[in-house]
Amino acid sequence: MNWDDLKYFLAVCRMGSIRAAAAELKVSHATVSRRINNFEASLGQRLFERSAKGYTRTKIADEIYLESSHLEERLSTVARQLAGKDNSLSGDIRITFPDLFARDLLMPAVAEFCRQYPLIHIEIIDSTRMFNLANREADVAFRICDQPPEYLVGKKLAVMHRSCYMARKLLPELEQEGWLERQNWIGWSDKMRRPVGKIAREYPKFASRHKMTSGMVQAEACKNGMGISILPCFYGDSESELVRVPPYTTEGKFNFWLVYHPDLRKNAKIQIFVNFMVDYLLKLKPLIQGETPMPLN
Structure with missing residues (x-):
């Protein structure tokens, strides 16, 4: 599983829409949409229900969100520890x-x-x-x-x-x-x-x-x-x-x-x-x- 895919996935989960996630990640709306579509295709699973109100996670997306959040936290810990040694x-x-x-x-x-x-x-x-x-x-x-x-x-x-x-x-x-x-x-x-x-x-x-x-x-x-x-x-x-x-x-x-x-x-x-x-x-x-x-x- 590609970490970049998870990064886009997490952003959409947290922001609730493609547009808000794009602003958060400082990329285009089309980039986020493409990455989410590709991620769903690679998994063979639908991760979000699309509606006028935004993107709502499916049941499988809830499970992936929980695990990927833990992974993000561990990666962030490593990054912080490395940054903490910067003199x-x-x-x-x-x-x-x-x-x-x-x-x-x-x-x-x-x-x-x-x-x-x-x-x-x-x-x-x-x-x-x-x-x-x-x-x-x-x-x-x-x-x-x-x-x-x-x-x-x-x-x-x-x-x-x-x-x-x-x-x-x-x-x-x-x-x-x-x-x-x-x-x-x-x-x-x-x-x-x-x-x-x-x-x-x-x-x-x-x-x-x-x-x-x-x-x-x-x-x-x-x-x-x-x-x-x-x-x-x-x-x-x-x-x-x-x-x-x-x-x-x-x-x-x-x-x-x-x-x-x-x-x-x-x-x-x-x-x-x-x-x-x-x-x-x-x-x-x-x-x-x-x-x-x-x-x-």
Whole structure:
């Protein structure tokens, strides 16, 4: 059995469609479709039921998925152990974080790191998905969570605070009686049209309009006056076109972590990168925790 076939098979199983698997593997839609068809032909078995909703595994595919996942894990372990012995300060580091983290928070630090270590190349995956670091889908991840999985190691950098923001250009409207109460939330999805939590309860009269699942897109909509958005303080307080909504409350919702797999503890370039980013981000802890003063003019 060809490992490459299993790699494509696993991607379709996890992503649920040929198109999503192609994006994950960074190949064409036709390539994934061809590899899956060839894999089924070589086995003489139908592995997926095709429908408009995507690809659903058959019973035999469930069995192959279980075994091939174990094989993938063992191969990844070997790859991690080899990577862990790398003492060079050159080559690639794959990191992942949501796109909203790029501006002001992470990219200035990444750029400075690259200036200091020009032989190390950075690959950035901007996604909110929890990539599997055990399978080396990424080397280092910046995550928002209460606690990372036990199989990872890393550093808790701060408690990430969030607040309600509006377009700064709308500040004069606050002087109108009742104007704020007539505003609306910018929703995230059908299931998350209205935010929850401490700061959301302070604005019970806000309606909910629009749905945007990207933090960056939602921030742009907020800047353009489409509604009130709950955003991380590190972004909202750094953006000149945004301002907190009275009473300017913040809420510490999640912990901000930098994590990686313990097999990479002795990888020289990973440790240089981790230590550099930790030192840099700890200096920004007041910004991340919403302690930056909020001038309104």
